[in-house]
Amino acid sequence: MLDVLGTLERTHSCGELRESEVGQHVVLMGWVAKKRDFGVFTFIDLRDRDGVTQVVVSEETAKEAHAKAKNLRGEFVIAVKGEVALRDEGARNAKLATGGIEVKVSEILILNDANVLPFQLEVAGSENLAAEDTRLKYRYLDLRRPQLQHNIRTRAKAVAAIREYFDTRGFIEIETPILLKSTPEGARDFVVPSRIHTGKFFALPQSPQILKQLTMISGFDKYYQIARCFRDEDLRADRQPEFTQLDMEMSFAHQEMAYREMQGMFNHVFTKVGGIELPAAWPRMTHAEAMRRYGSDKPDLRFEMELVDLSGELAGTDFAPFASVLESGGEIKCIVAKGKADYSRKQLDELQDFVKRYGAGALAWIKVGDETTSSLLKVLGEEKIGQLVTSSGAVSGDLVLIVAGRKSVVAASLGALRIEVAKREDLIDRTAYKPLIVTEFPMFEHDEETDRYTAAHHPFTSPMDEDLEKFTTAVNDESQHHLLGEVRAKAYDAVINGYECAGGSIRIHQKDVQALNFKAGHVARIGADAVRIFLDARNSARRRTAVSPPASNAPA
Secondary structure, X not given: OOOOOOOOOOOOOOOOOOHXXXXXXXXXXXXXXXXXEEOOEEEEEEEEOOEEEEEEEEOOOOHHHHHHHXXXXXXXXXXXXXXXXXXXXXXXXXXXXXXXXXEEEEEEEEEEOOOOOOOOOOOOOHHHOOOHHHHHXXXXXXOOOHHHHHHHHHHHHHHHHHHHHHHHOOOEEOOOOOOEOOOOOOOEOOEEEOOOOXXXXXXXXXXXXXXHHHHXXXXXXXXXXXXXXXXXXXXXXXXXXXXXXXXXXXXXXXXXXXXXXXXXXXHHHHHHHHOOOOOOOOOEEEHHHHHHHHOOOOOOOOOOOOOEEOOXXXXXXXXXXXXXXXXXXXXXXXXXXXXXXXXXXXXXXHHHHHHHOOOOOOOEEEEOOOOOEEOOHHHHHHHHHHHHHHHHOOOOOOEEEEEEEOHHHHHHHHHHHHHHHHHHOOOOOOOOOOEEEEEOOEOEEEEOOOXXXXXXXXXXXXXXXXXXXXXXXXXXXXXXXXXXHHOEEOEEEXXXXXXXXXXXXXXXXXXXXXXXXXHHHHHOOOOHHHHHHHHXXXXXXXXXXXXXXXXXXXXX
């Protein structure tokens, strides 16, 4: 028979009591996390969403409550009445916020019982967790785990901090529709059949892109949205079929304004949620510099190990694989793993297999020491190996890892290898936060296999003012199409610890530049689908509401 709660109210949460409450009579309610039976004493760790408090039931002072405590097991839901007391000096638990006190129970109410759990909620380390399918089957139990409770609470705090920041900055929060006309983009749409219109379907938004533009040209010149997005695509490490993104839009804006709001928002959220102080002004790096130094447009700056170009040192080499790479416009680069000249052949083979996933044909190596050894020693000779070591900046005890190939392959493989070695050797400071704004992304990317240029973004991204003349020449003069590869966009990313946390661009607001960009899409044989999608969506929207021509540029 379960007890009746009646009008009993809890006075504190299970994570709230401290030494200042000693002597107070309290009521706690929650779940039984652990029970320890010591005969005349029964100790219970009582848990709710705010934390854990130890309660103790004595047979001598609370006989009826003690009898009930004997029958408790994990996940029973109970209410306890008792007095807050200091724990003995040697029994205090520094790992708990409530570890200095305990509640001496006078009464227990059993509000609900529980069967034996299909898996344990509190385990040490992720490797001891129950299988994922089991945890998903019993998701309501999995969500009781402290880590997941912490994650959800942190997300709630972050969203509150985002709203707080933008509200104080004069942005309006606007919620855009979920049921839309299908506008296929990078992934398949999820569709929802209409009951009213037989055979017709709505699509769920992959991103509220068109709706954001409509909001801007409607005159809401500073707005934000915490938007739910849906993409019918394969799972990735940082993406699932439905996810939430923050959209920020401004009219009459230039890049510095966008940077200021972007880093200001992150600084506010990190301080508010985690007490983490990021720099007021983030360091910046152009896309070209990031790719040259780190092989990635989202470099992790918590450790060194930059890419070093060895192409000049190997110019004119007789070694056929290297010579052919350089003749075809490729490059040869390396990274230096400090103090890792003791890597075994097995470890080097593992790294060889790793870079092949990114298109590299092979991974050459040099072990620097009293007797320098290398996989290239026979083909290049000791003198050239010595020159490569000097150029790389390696010293005795270091390991030089070399990749040759197309520029995109070298960047991808060495950029990923840099992260892999850092993880293996625990070179990353997990307590550090290193933000960065990456600027001047290319408008077009060169496809080395087809020798054509493809759009790096959508056709509404504005080119850099300094590159507009070059852009015009590249589009209008067939002999100058190669200049598309030199045109930079007003596009940028916010990167923290190697993760792209935000990205956007200044949109085109001049009709002649927009026409030029559409023509550039035709020149590069790209952009037709994007243009059609935009025009279809715009026309569909106009059938519902009248709009005016855009009067401003707006960063995403």
